[in-house]
Every structure is written in C-alpha cells, then in structure tokens.
Amino acid sequence: MPQTHSVNTGVYSMYSNLNRKLSEWLRLLPLLGILALLGYLTIRPFLPKKKKQKDSLINLKIQKENPRVINEIDIEDLNSTKVCYCRCWRSKTFPVCDRSHVKHNELTGDNVGPLILKKKML
C-alpha cells in the first residue's frame, strides 16, 4: 500500500508541476504578444511594400478627378450611321475614337481598337 501511495503522490506531483509550468507559460503570453508586436513594428518599415504599378494603368489622363469614368449615350441620339467609341483610353475626344489607338499600338505593340456602332439603313 505505501508503494501505491508513493506512486500516486509522484503522479500528482508531476501533474502539479506540469500544471504550474503551464500556468507560468500562460502568464508570459501578454509579454510575448507585446514583444511580437514590437518586433513587427520594428521591422515593418523594412518589409517590401506593394507597389502601385503606374505603368499598368489603362486610363492615363481622362477624367482622373472622377472615381469612375462612365459615359452614357442614348441610341436615339446617334445621328450618323457609324460611330466609333474609344477602347484604348488615349483618344483626345473620349469617348469617341480619334484614331489615337494607331499610335498607341505602334508604340506598345498592343492591338486595341474602337467599338464601332453601325446603324442599318432600311
């Protein structure tokens, strides 16, 4: 019997030690969190930043003061039988194509062109 008692005491003391160590570690958590935060804040200026790729912009200068460029044209207002609308965003008469896409395509190797609306003559 005394042997069982000593085994039980040993297990209890081991469990108690483990519990005490765990609670000591848990007490360190706020300090570890603060150290991790300070470490992050220290190295943050040296981390690579996401760059805005200016060269990937499609619209370089048309209505940049607006959050979105939206043009609305009523079909009934189309006077001619054929109208070309710019899709390259380089036209000086945007939204109507002024053939600036030709120069853009030559310079960049791109292949953009206008949207052509044709009215069928009945």
Ligand code: FES
């Ligand atoms: S000028 Fe832009 S598509 Fe013609």
